[in-house]
Structure formats: C-alpha cells, structure tokens
Amino acid sequence: MEDSVKLNILQELIQINTVNGHEQPAAEYLKQVLSDHGIESDLIALAAGRTNLVAEVGEHDGPVLALAGHLDTVDVGDSNKWQHNPFCGQVIDDAIYGRGSVDMKGGLAAMVNTLIELKEAGLPKHGKVRLLATVDEEIGGLGSLELTRQGLVRDVDAMIVGEATTNRLEYAHSGSFDYRVKSYGHLAHSSDPSLGINAVANLARFFEYERHAFDDVKASPSLGSLIHSITVFHGGRQLNSIPDYAYLEGNVRTIPEFDNTAVQNRLQTLVDRLNAEMDGQFELEVVASFMPMATDPADQFVSLVQQSYQTVAGQSLPLAVSHGATDASRYILDEHRFPIVEWGPGREEMSHQVDESLSVAEYLQADQVYLQIAKDFFGDD
Ligand SMILES: [Zn+2]
Known part of the structure; x- marks a missing residue:
C-alpha cells in the first residue's frame, strides 16, 4: 500500500466527527474502504447512529487473531484552544493533527491497512484475522460488550488492542x-x-x-x-x-x-x-x-509480539502496564481465556489533549508491525 493511500484513510477518518455517540459514519466509511479492497465486513448496529464494524480476512479453519480498536473519540473540549481544527486531519511536518489521531484512529486505520495488505498477499494461509471496531469505548464500553455478547471473541486465540502505548507493549491494565x-x-x-x-x-x-x-x-x-x-x-x-x-x-x-x-x-x-x-x-x-486485564507476561504471544516489533522497527519493545481501562475489559468477560496485549502508534499522553497529534512515521510503520505479528502468529512467510 502506498503511504499516501494510508495517510488518506487516516485523514478521512479524523475528518468524520465521532465524539462518543456518533460513530456510524466512520463505520460506514471503513466498510467502504475495506470493500474497495475486496474485504467483506458487517455493521452491527447498537443504537441510532451507533454501529460496530467487524471484518475478517483469511480462511475459516485455523486460529483467530483479533485486532481491536474503537471508533469513538472523547469530546474536543474548548475548540478555541486548538491551533489546528480538531477535525482537519492536517499533516504538518511529521505530525497528523486532529481529535482521535492518537486515541485511536491512528491505530484503527493501521489495522485496516493491515487487513488490506493481508488480503492482497493472500494471508493468512491457515486461520483468520478479525478486525473489531467498536462504539462507546470512551464512556461505557457498550460496543465491545455487545460484540462479546454476540460471541465475536469466543473463538479468538489472541488479541491486540491498538491503543497508543508510547512504544511499549502493555500486557496488563487496571x-x-x-x-x-x-x-x-x-x-x-x-x-x-x-x-x-x-x-x-x-x-x-x-x-x-x-x-x-x-x-x-x-x-x-x-x-x-x-x-x-x-x-x-x-x-x-x-x-x-x-x-x-x-x-x-x-x-x-x-x-x-x-x-x-x-x-x-x-x-x-x-x-x-x-x-x-x-x-x-x-x-x-x-x-x-x-474489569482489569492481565495477560501473563511470560505468555508466548507477548514475546511473539515483541519479536515481530523488533523485526520491523529494529528496536526492542519493552513491557509495561497501564492504569486506564480499554475495550479489553469487556472482551475478557467471555468465558474462554486468551492473551490480550495492547500496542498501537502514538504517545499515550497525547490522548484526549488539545491539538492531539500522531507521528506520521509511527503511523506508517504501525500496519507493518501488525502485519508482521500476523505473519509470525500464523507462521506465514
Ligand atoms: Zn482509546
């Protein structure tokens, strides 16, 4: 995928205002992007204007790797304090600006890019990658709760939540x-x-x-x-x-x-x-x-993700924990256990800030990291 195409997807996603409660246009937009690349997806309505999106690439048999993100953002706050329009998606030097750039349209768009790249490469050969894009993560977690209720993580073997983690791998959160x-x-x-x-x-x-x-x-x-x-x-x-x-x-x-x-x-x-x-x-x-989320740091999925990151970024990915809850709090309510880690582009402290921005270089690398994780997870070359 060309960098300009990847950047365009994120810009358009930021330009859709999805302050909690208005996620449907973003879900429809991503459905269109995926469909343009031959990937089917489902819109799962939750309420008026609120729609989760689920998409898959790969084969029906075999293990399931889930990529999890959310469509909503927090409020803009006082828009007069923003130097860059929060819904502009403007790129200046190495940064893309806008509400949700870090939390977490950057991570979500990167996951969409990964799905497209997998599809184009005919991967995974045995198993599938499932994208879960939810509503309401920032307030009540209703989107991920509904997906969990509907059994969409029942067959998941491992999950990555794409929240910004400041180049660390988070294996647990309060x-x-x-x-x-x-x-x-x-x-x-x-x-x-x-x-x-x-x-x-x-x-x-x-x-x-x-x-x-x-x-x-x-x-x-x-x-x-x-x-x-x-x-x-x-x-x-x-x-x-x-x-x-x-x-x-x-x-x-x-x-x-x-x-x-x-x-x-x-x-x-x-x-x-x-x-x-x-x-x-x-x-x-x-x-x-x-609920708190805690994957065993000795779980082999944790080291797999660290190695995949090393392969792409050429540097190590230290382990960390955080004290903010995510959609993982809902996904772990499923009765079967599976490892969940959090990794996504951007600096965590930029979340919810005025003039929220994401490094373009980090964003453009993120789908490569997810792609490598998928390849390593399924044993594809
Ligand atoms: Zn978030």
Whole structure:
C-alpha cells in the first residue's frame, strides 16, 4: 500500500466527527474502504447512529487473531484552544493533527491497512484475522460488550488492542469501578433534629469506614496497589432542615487479585452492616464497571509480539502496564481465556489533549508491525 493511500484513510477518518455517540459514519466509511479492497465486513448496529464494524480476512479453519480498536473519540473540549481544527486531519511536518489521531484512529486505520495488505498477499494461509471496531469505548464500553455478547471473541486465540502505548507493549491494565452510595434519611426542621434522620451525618460516618475499606488489599505483582478515591460528597438542600438525602461517589482502580466483583462485594457488605446498625438507609449503585486485564507476561504471544516489533522497527519493545481501562475489559468477560496485549502508534499522553497529534512515521510503520505479528502468529512467510 502506498503511504499516501494510508495517510488518506487516516485523514478521512479524523475528518468524520465521532465524539462518543456518533460513530456510524466512520463505520460506514471503513466498510467502504475495506470493500474497495475486496474485504467483506458487517455493521452491527447498537443504537441510532451507533454501529460496530467487524471484518475478517483469511480462511475459516485455523486460529483467530483479533485486532481491536474503537471508533469513538472523547469530546474536543474548548475548540478555541486548538491551533489546528480538531477535525482537519492536517499533516504538518511529521505530525497528523486532529481529535482521535492518537486515541485511536491512528491505530484503527493501521489495522485496516493491515487487513488490506493481508488480503492482497493472500494471508493468512491457515486461520483468520478479525478486525473489531467498536462504539462507546470512551464512556461505557457498550460496543465491545455487545460484540462479546454476540460471541465475536469466543473463538479468538489472541488479541491486540491498538491503543497508543508510547512504544511499549502493555500486557496488563487496571480495571475501573465507579460507584455511588446513597444515604436516605428523614426530613425535619433543624429546631428539632430528633424528629429527623440526618442523611449527611450518616453518610459522613459511612465515609469514615469506607476510607479504610481497602487498606488490607495486597498489591498486585503486575499492577501495584488498588487505588481507591472518594471523589464526590453531596448532601443537604437547606440550612435549617435536617437533610433526608445525601450521596457520595468514588472510583476504584481494580487489580486482578481484587477485582470489580470483590470491590462491589466489600462495599455491599459495609452498606449492609451499617444499614443494620444505624437509622436511615444506604444504597450502593454501580455506575460503571470495567474489569482489569492481565495477560501473563511470560505468555508466548507477548514475546511473539515483541519479536515481530523488533523485526520491523529494529528496536526492542519493552513491557509495561497501564492504569486506564480499554475495550479489553469487556472482551475478557467471555468465558474462554486468551492473551490480550495492547500496542498501537502514538504517545499515550497525547490522548484526549488539545491539538492531539500522531507521528506520521509511527503511523506508517504501525500496519507493518501488525502485519508482521500476523505473519509470525500464523507462521506465514
Ligand atoms: Zn482509546
């Protein structure tokens, strides 16, 4: 594939605004690009304007290698702060600018390029490469959840998630657990608080217990300590009323050794205990839950990817972990286990930034890396 063609695909993809909730035009665009190169793909609708895309090259028998990316981006924020129009896809020197260039239209376009190159070379000879392009990765992970439900990772033997990883190979990432604890009391005039139940005071007591609820959790050998923060505390409406409602919200960065289920159970136990001890009522609500992902760094797929990268880039690819969740949090909900690693073009810290940009050289190399991984994985020359 010519560099200009590859660059054009990424530019056009950036020019389609896919701020979370409007991914369908991008899915349709990629379907067209793939179809122009003789590759069939399916659009899997999730909601109005929201469509996943799944495409395959190769043979029906044999192992399955999945390339996973997402179509949505985060919001632009204050567009006045951008020097380059976030939907321009402009190339200046070695950089291509725009929302999603790094997170992760660059990685996704590179995966599309790889599929085209595989198709043109008649590869893989035994097995297939499946592209999964999802909606909603940046908010709820609904796209990857739906693909998992529909069994699209059931037969997968290994997966690469194409998020930017700053020239490192990520084999594990923390999960994320967002929750709300609601405290219900009873309204009364502040001149006679005994007639009421103070939801704020109760919640403050809950807070004191909860602060230390995870102190005993041992650190993960790969991901380090579980990280717990109470980030919102809200209650009361009127200065002279005993408040009948308050809530707090928090986030836990979960680890495989103490995952989202364990966190939820522990919070629920605390809620149940304090409900039994106190007047008033607490209620736990799960706002969002993304599981941690941890592939064994000794898994042979990890070293295969490192070697493939070395072959193409002529330099080593060090291992790393990250603390942000990805679509992998959904794909691991499938009942069978398979290795997942994250590698994609771009510097992770450029994600979600003003004037987000991706190195053109890195982008143009990325499909070669994925191609080499596919060749090494299937044993094709
Ligand atoms: Zn991303």
